[in-house]
Amino acid sequence: MKVDEIVEYILKRIEKEDYKKGEKIESENQLCQRFSVSRMTVRKAIENLVQRNYLYREHGKGTFVKDNANKISVFLNEIIGFNERAKKYNLKAETKILNSKIIKADKNLSERLKITKNSMVHCIEKLRLINSEPVVYEISYISKEYLSSNEINYFSTAKSEYISSKNIKIKKMEKEFIGIIPDYRIRKKLKMKDLVPVFKQEVLTFTGTEKPFDFTVTFYNQDRYKFIEIIQK
Amino acid sequence: MKVDEIVEYILKRIEKEDYKKGEKIESENQLCQRFSVSRMTVRKAIENLVQRNYLYREHGKGTFVKDNANKISVFLNEIIGFNERAKKYNLKAETKILNSKIIKADKNLSERLKITKNSMVHCIEKLRLINSEPVVYEISYISKEYLSSNEINYFSTAKSEYISSKNIKIKKMEKEFIGIIPDYRIRKKLKMKDLVPVFKQEVLTFTGTEKPFDFTVTFYNQDRYKFIEIIQK
DNA sequence: CAGTGGTCTAGACCACCAG
DNA sequence: TGGTGGTCTAGACCACTGG
Numbered sequence: 001m002k003v004d005e006i007v008e009y010i011l012k013r014i015e016k017e018d019y020k021k022g023e024k025i026e027s028e029n030q031l032c033q034r035f036s037v038s039r040m041t042v043r044k045a046i047e048n049l050v051q052r053n054y055l056y057r058e059h060g061k062g063t064f065v066k067d068n069a070n071k072i073s074v075f076l077n078e079i080i081g082f083n084e085r086a087k088k089y090n091l092k093a094e095t096k097i098l099n100s101k102i103i104k105a106d107k108n109l110s111e112r113l114k115i116t117k118n119s120m121v122h123c124i125e126k127l128r129l130i131n132s133e134p135v136v137y138e139i140s141y142i143s144k145e146y147l148s149s150n151e152i153n154y155f156s157t158a159k160s161e162y163i164s165s166k167n168i169k170i171k172k173m174e175k176e177f178i179g180i181i182p183d184y185r186i187r188k189k190l191k192m193k194d195l196v197p198v199f200k201q202e203v204l205t206f207t208g209t210e211k212p213f214d215f216t217v218t219f220y221n222q223d224r225y226k227f228i229e230i231i232q233k
Numbered sequence: 234m235k236v237d238e239i240v241e242y243i244l245k246r247i248e249k250e251d252y253k254k255g256e257k258i259e260s261e262n263q264l265c266q267r268f269s270v271s272r273m274t275v276r277k278a279i280e281n282l283v284q285r286n287y288l289y290r291e292h293g294k295g296t297f298v299k300d301n302a303n304k305i306s307v308f309l310n311e312i313i314g315f316n317e318r319a320k321k322y323n324l325k326a327e328t329k330i331l332n333s334k335i336i337k338a339d340k341n342l343s344e345r346l347k348i349t350k351n352s353m354v355h356c357i358e359k360l361r362l363i364n365s366e367p368v369v370y371e372i373s374y375i376s377k378e379y380l381s382s383n384e385i386n387y388f389s390t391a392k393s394e395y396i397s398s399k400n401i402k403i404k405k406m407e408k409e410f411i412g413i414i415p416d417y418r419i420r421k422k423l424k425m426k427d428l429v430p431v432f433k434q435e436v437l438t439f440t441g442t443e444k445p446f447d448f449t450v451t452f453y454n455q456d457r458y459k460f461i462e463i464i465q466k
Numbered sequence: 467c468a469g470t471g472g473t474c475t476a477g478a479c480c481a482c483c484a485g
Numbered sequence: 486t487g488g489t490g491g492t493c494t495a496g497a498c499c500a501c502t503g504g
Contacts, residue, residue: 002474004417027489038475040273043490051284051414051428059490060482076410173464177309178455179412179430181284184237195284197412197430222411231406234492260470271494276471292471293502 002037006045009035014054014065021067025055028063050194053222057194071226074135091130097156098189099125102144112204113143114211120144124156127189135221137189142214168213172206182219190221198222235270239278242268247287247298254300258288261296283427286455290427304459307368324363330389331422332358335377345437346376347444353377357389360422368454370422375447401446405439415452423454431455 013019026034031042046063049055057063072089103123110117121141128136140159147155155162163170179197182190190198199220204212220227246252259267264275279296282288290296305322336356343350354374361369373392380388388395396403412430415423423431432453437445453460 001472029489038477040476041474044473046490048428052416053413057490058483060484060488062489170466172466175462175464177410177432177434177453177460177462179432180286181430183285195281197414199410199412199432201410220410227410229408229410231408233403233405236492262470271496273495274493277492279471290471291502292500293469295470295502 002035002041003044003048006031006035006037006042007048010045010049011054019065021065021069024062024064051196053196071222071224072130073228074130074220074225076227076229077231092132094129094132095157096127096129097124098127099123100152100156102149105141109141109215112212112215113141115143122147122152122155124152126156130225133224134190135225137186137219137221138216139218140214140216143211146213168207170205170213171208174204174206174212176202178202186219190219192221192223196223199227235268235274236277236281239264239268239270239275240281243278243282244287252298254298254302257295257297284429286429304455304457305363307363307453307458307460309460309462310464325365327362327365328390329360329362330357331360332356333385333389335382338374342374342448345445345448346374348376355380355385355388357385359389363458366457367423368458370419370452370454371449372451373447373449376444379446401440403438403446404441407437407439407445409435411435419452423452425454425456429456432460 010019010025013025019025028039028042028046031037031045032039035042046055046057050057053066053068055063056066072091101123102120104118105113105115105121107117109121110119113121115121121143124140124142126136126138126140127134128138142155151162178200180200181195182192182198186198187193192198199222201218201220203216203218205214205216207213243252243258246258252258261272261275261279264270264278265272268275279288279290283290286299286301288296289299305324334356335353337351338346338348338354340350342354343352346354348354354376357373357375359369359371359373360367361371375388384395411433413433414428415425415431419431420426425431432455434451434453436449436451438447438449440446
């Protein structure tokens, strides 16, 4: 296929550092001429490499080689130490509460939290930023029976602190991992332009009973960051 | 944008179960007529929804609604219990060694394993199948100093058993998660047709020393399976 | 065979960016 | 202003599927 030829050609030039990291590659029209193909064919090849994180485009400027070598590590299990670790890298970390409301559990949510349908659930939307760039978008659900309305602020801003202050013991966690191409809403929150995959995590936290304590869905923008979990045994 | 209109239209019809799960949607030409657009525009909309796992296409047949509701759970931390659990679901699980060879560590690998460049490393490629469908593709690297050539078979087929038989204690694991759109080679191993994201995991296992015991890269085909980790505290 | 999706063409007009 | 990428058109030919 012509598209694949062009993809391979660009990949080889990146590998040979013929196209250098961060630098501009040939324009679409130049590639059209080189391969004697139409622009749509070239664009499909570039689209492929954008999605695979080898290239990025800037309207009016050109297409550039992406540098994935220097992604900054974000440690998933150091929620408390997040700020300190950020300082080590000279980064500014902040968490923004986008929304905090009480909703009625729909079918899916009631099954997840093992509660009856339409029962009241806190829904907290957060954005975690590093150097003012949105990196993590998170939605937490916790049944109203576990959290009164005047505690919501404490819980939202310092979840792990809240848990230890209440002497709640986490017994089990169920994590589900998936790579997805996010829809427009999530792309907007994470300021993503292209149809590039993000890493999604769904976590159910159990404190002993059969009913989960909370359910959290997290989307990680992999553009400039990598997400690492350290397990000590 | 016209493409987005068509995307939204199809999504709404799926949501309303107007297009039912597993069933065929309108053909590309019908959609062209409905929206008075060219076929390339319709195809771009469908492409979007294929990548986001809402639709799949079959050449000569049509475009169908994907059912993601009944994905089968695969438990990541139950490597040993994998076969038993598979039985519970009436599934046949098997592991196939695709390749086992000794290579010289390149720059990246030597940095990962904290060994000198060009030192010898076992490289084991595995495919895990469920009901004869490839689901997990894995490449393990372990320095030759940790594993002699006559042990390689034992290690490859039953890693966790090998580790406990040798009385090796795992002290730490470093896991990196990422969602990617795989290249042709990996798509081929996992029998994937479309540019759909997979979930990728990189794991460094430490047995106490600074040097990692092994480095494993795993690709998970999310098409019909979901991948879950259970953490007991 | 007719209908489907898979690939590709040779244009067009637009918005954006730099000089 | 000229060059870049972003969107879209109205065709074309092909390979695959089912009846």
